[in-house]
Amino acid sequence: MPASNPARPSQPARILVVDDDTDMLRLLSLRLQAAGHEVVAVGSAEAALAQLDTARPQLVLSDVRLPGRNGLALFDEVRARHPSLPVILLTAHGTIPDAVEATSRGVFTYLTKPYDGKELLAKIAQALALSAPAATHAHAHEAWRADIVSRSSRMTDLLAEAYMVAQSDASVLLLGDSGSGKELLAQAIHRASPRAHRPFVAVNCGAIPEALLESELFGHMKGAFTDAVSNHKGLFQAAEGGTLLLDEIGDMPPALQVKLLRVLQERSVRPVGASQSTPIDVRIISATHRDLEAAMAAAQFREDLYYRLNVVTLTLPALxxxxxxxxxxxxxxxxxxxxxxxxxxxxxxxxxxxxxxxxxxxxxxxxxxxxxxxxxxxxxxxxxxxxxxxxxxRTPSTQVLSLSEARQRFERAYLVDLLKMTDGNVADAARLAQRNRTEFYRLLQKHALTPGHFKSDTADIDDVAPERHD
Structure with a gap:
């Protein structure tokens, strides 16, 4: 027995272990139980299939050689019933080709006997992590953040902070790369806040032309400009009592930044063309992928607006x-x-x-x-x-060569390098390869290589000696 038990997994699982060797079955069970897992141990594929629906395992660990139906046939049946249930095979040397072929059909991985205990536990942890259903993520029962699927420690800490911030009325600045989920987090903060029963309104400040953004945010009166055929309520008023997300605030034009600052200071908006301001009660969340401190240094973003928006900062990690x-x-x-x-x-x-x-x-x-x-x-x-x-x-598929093809390519490239190195001198090339000249000539003939083509004053081999595909 090892001096200390393996580290217990963060998410213990129920594992169905299948092996007709009772000693191996007991050893596997003890090792997995010591690692914190629950084990259902059986001695045949038939017994495993009988346990599949009742035990509801999260992973199957099976020997390839089993009496009656073997481990590969068991895998096919598991895949038919539960397509996403990971299967790991244990194989002796003689069944490695079968196990390799099985991985191409969907087996998670295979390990050869005698297996390494640490490697086994690592593969099991990897399989469980990759196949865990989204429903297992932390706080899944909490409706306020139900759309945010996560179990990472960084997101757990971020969400805990977001929940605390949501209880106040403080302005929040969300930072993070494009596509990292800033709007989802803003919605979650709104749902966790006392304003949850009021509107949540989002506007992308970089997606609306500058000429229209003021009217969109603050509204306008009929006749204020050519196309103002009626009074228009702005997004601040539409979000009354609720939350307004100013997405990509870093792209807001400087002239609008001044007017936004006035709205935040006075807690009122004046629609374009209006003579009086209208009081507003709106919680502001802003978001950007830009470095606002760098933008301030470049005089592209107002410092006073930055501090008005940045009461609390939350930063979303990249995926x-x-x-x-x-x-x-x-x-x-x-x-x-x-x-x-x-x-x-x-x-x-x-x-x-x-x-x-x-x-x-x-x-x-x-x-x-x-x-x-x-x-x-x-x-x-x-x-x-x-x-x-x-x-x-948009990643290219890896070209997989047979062992014979790979050997042929390597052998020809090796011979070409030798001939280039020796300036086409067969005796010197054979000596470097530690082969006699007769055998070396046979290799050159096999790959259609002519030593004279490698003389320094002749054409390159690739121009005159096409590769054979015997």
Whole structure:
């Protein structure tokens, strides 16, 4: 026994373990239980299938060689019943090819016997993290933040702070990259506030032309300008008693910044063309992806407005900084979009989910949603395959060569390098390769390489000796 028990997992799971070797089954059970997991141990595929629906495991760990129905057949049945349930196979040396082939069909991974205990626990933790349903995220029962799918510690801390801020009437400045979810957080703050029963109104200050933004925010009177054919209530008045989100506040024109500051100071708005101001009671949340301190230094944003808006600052992390949330978000979006498109899509293939969790995500959560929407619309199978995810991410598929093809390519490139190095001298090249000249000539003939073409005063080999594809 090891000197100390493995670290207990942050999310213990129920694991169905299948092995006909009673000693191995007992050893696996003890190791997983010591790591904090609940174990259902059985000795055959048939017994495993009988437990599948009653025990409701979150992961299946099975030996490949089982009496009667083997581990691969068990995997096929598990996949048919529960497409998103991860399966890990344990395999002896002789069944490695079968296990490798099974991973291409959706097995999460395989481990060879004798297995490494730490590696086993690490793979189990990874499989559980990638397949965890969105419903397990923290505070799922709290309606105020129900649209924010997360279990990362950074988001947990941020949401706790947001909830406290929501109870006050202080102005909030939300910072974060484009697509990181600033509007969702603003809505959550509104729902957690005493103003929840009043309107939530959002305006993108960078999306409305400067000539129209003043009228949109503050309203206008009939006849105030050419197209003002009637009185128009602005967004400040539309949000009366509630919350107004000024999104992309960093893009607001300087002239409007002055007028906004006056509104915030006086707590009243004067519609364009009006002679009197109208009192307002609105909680202001502003958001931007810009560095406002740099904008102030460049005289692009008013310092007095900045401090009026920035009573409390909350910063949303980029999606790449909360990778533990990617699988949750992807599955949440997929479930939502499958209903929208009436598609029978139940999850992502393990390798597709891995691709999502390791992608760069410069567009953050918004980009993830767009990727999931594309793969959902195009998927023709219950599990979204890796190829669709790669296509949506615009990443090229890795070319997979057979061992024979890879060996042929390496061998030819090696011979070319030797001939270039020796200026086409076969004796020197053979000596460097530690092969006799007869064998070396045979290799050159096999790859259609002519030593004379590598003389320094002759054409390059790629121009005159095409590669053979024997």
């Amino acid at each position: 790449a900084d909360r990778r533990e949330d990617i699988a949750l978000l992807a599955n949440h979006f997929l479930d939502k979009l499958a209903r929208k498109y009436d598609k029978r899509v139940s999850g992502f293939a393990p390798e597709a989910l891995k691709a999502l969790t390791t992608a760069a995500w410069p567009g953050n959560v918004r980009q993830l949603f767009n990727v999931v929407e594309q793969v959902c619309a195009l998927s023709t199978t219950p599990l979204v395959p890796l190829t669709l995810v790669q296509r949506a991410l």
